[in-house]
Amino acid sequence: MQPSYGEKVLLVDDSQAITALLRARCEAVAGVTTESAGSLAEVMASIESDPDRFFLAVVDLNLPDAPDGEVVDYILAHDIPVVVLTGHYDDAMRERILAKNVVDYLLKTSVHEIEHAAALVRRIRRNRDIKTLVVDDSRAFRQYIGGLLELQHLQVLYAENGREALRVMDHEPTIELVVTDYNMPEMDGLALIGALRQRRGRDELAIIGVSDTATPTLPARLLKNGANDFITKPFLVEEFYCRVTLNLELIEQMRAIREAAVRDYLTGLYNRRHLFEAGEVLYANATRQRQPLAAVMLDIDHFKKVNDTYGHLAGDRVLKQVARVLGKGLRRADLIGRYGGEEFCILLPGIEPSALGDKLEGLRATVAATRIGHEGQDLSVTISLGATLEPSDSLQTMIDRADACLYQAKKDGRNRVIIDTASPCR
Structure with missing residues (x-):
């Protein structure tokens, strides 16, 4: 533990x-x-x-x-x-x-x-949130490597050969670093690295090979087979730590690059491109399984007035705070993205029609009650929401119907929810 x-x-x-x-x-x-x-x-x-x-x-x-x-x-x-x-x-x-x-x-x-x-x-x-796996048929060496990793606050799991390591990986798919010996019975390090690479790429899992063999070609073989790095026994503790840190940092950097490609830079929500890519999957699943799917469009009321009165920095803070509130009010299965400007889109798979109104009203009320600090002042904003549960013939059509309901909500006075339950909003 x-x-x-x-x-x-x-x-x-x-x-x-x-x-x-x-x-x-x-x-x-x-x-x-x-x-x-x-x-x-x-x-x-x-x-x-x-x-x-x-x-x-x-x-x-x-x-x-x-x-x-x-x-x-x-x-x-x-x-x-x-x-x-x-x-x-x-x-x-x-x-x-x-x-x-x-x-x-x-x-x-x-x-x-x-x-x-x-x-x-x-x-x-x-490191406290990172799981690692040490693979070696020597119990003493496993414990030694594990002790070094635990000093760095890493979570450590153990396996005594390649086959056991694969079983551990099946039960712990979030492992980010494997340190494996080369010489092991049943499945050696070379075979283990190849098997691991068939499951997860270099940008998701770092693998450091370890060996005391004097064969000069072994490091190249391990690296070509999928290892990120190699270290020879015996090694300096400082060198081991440096290699562990460099490989974990590389995994994080590649993850950050992937995230930057799908996230809105300001709010941290998904961007419009990813919203549609992931949304098409949700739409296809809902259509195939005949499950409900709600599309919601919302925007911040009188947002231009916030920018004109308090400046664009205040506007940015409002956008970030509203995004944070919306994100906290949704389930893990829900999808939310910044659609553009002060407009957001939410897809709610599997939500029952009877629950949709309460869910959206809760989001509206929470945003209205939120105070946003800016230069010693407390700002507050409201949102208007339009939604549909009508599957239509495409995701884009659903979003268009929700957007029509949003337009109606703003026309009717803002700070309200309108749901298209029977016919398209006019």
Whole structure:
């Protein structure tokens, strides 16, 4: 079972300048809140009050009342992972730091290293939601690799050969990283990588091959068969961490690119192109299975007045807040997208006709009750909604009918819902 961590980062350094810079970069890069301490005594007071609020500590190795790294041992004793900052480096220091089972250690000799520390905080926070799989027929080595990954807050699953690994993947399809040995009974790493690649692409699953073989062609064979990376035993812990981080970052970047292609940049909702692509699938399924499908068009009343009175920044905030409210009020199966300007489209598969009116009235009322902050003022807006359950002859026809009902709702005074239940709205 994975441990439960809080949401804050504890920054420990007796330099106020470094602490201020770390705080600013952690908040900007990682989006986390921080608390600071400049001595072991302050650390003890902070942790003893509530240790569970910290998921990580970034710690100076030498403090006025703890010159030999005692603060690291104290924090680790409270099950808070530690990233060590040190002002100097040598091999003896490296061995001593890594022996403490810290997340990593960084030099604080430049702004670049502070930026690196903030990026590492972001990585560790994101790792808590990532599942990994370690595959090796040696129990000792499985546990060693798993321990390294758990220090990085990753969720770890295990398999002792390729066949077992495939069974684990069937039960845990959200695994994003596999670290697999090459030499294994039943199904070796090469065969496992090939089988995994038939199921998931390089942009969805990162695979790191591991081997102690001296065969010079093996890395190329593993990479050509679908591995993202390769590392030879024995390896430096720092190199292993770097490879894990680089591969996870690459998966995230490719996911972000895919998301950017289907999302509206401002609201985060699906864009019009994806709305129609996914909507056609919903429409085809509903038609084939003779299930209800509602098409809804809505827009923000008097939106031009918001822009003219308060400026386009206020308008953007209104759009984002309305999108957030609408998204929270829908089911996972529902599809919502920004249709254009201040207009949105929602598709509700499987909704019963008797429930549609209450659902849309609830969205209307929630938006009307929402206060949107802007430059010390609370703004409020309303929405008008038009909908149809008539399947018509195409998705576009359904949307056109819903849009006609939206036009009628605005003509009748706005801030209301009109549903086309019998004949098209006029």
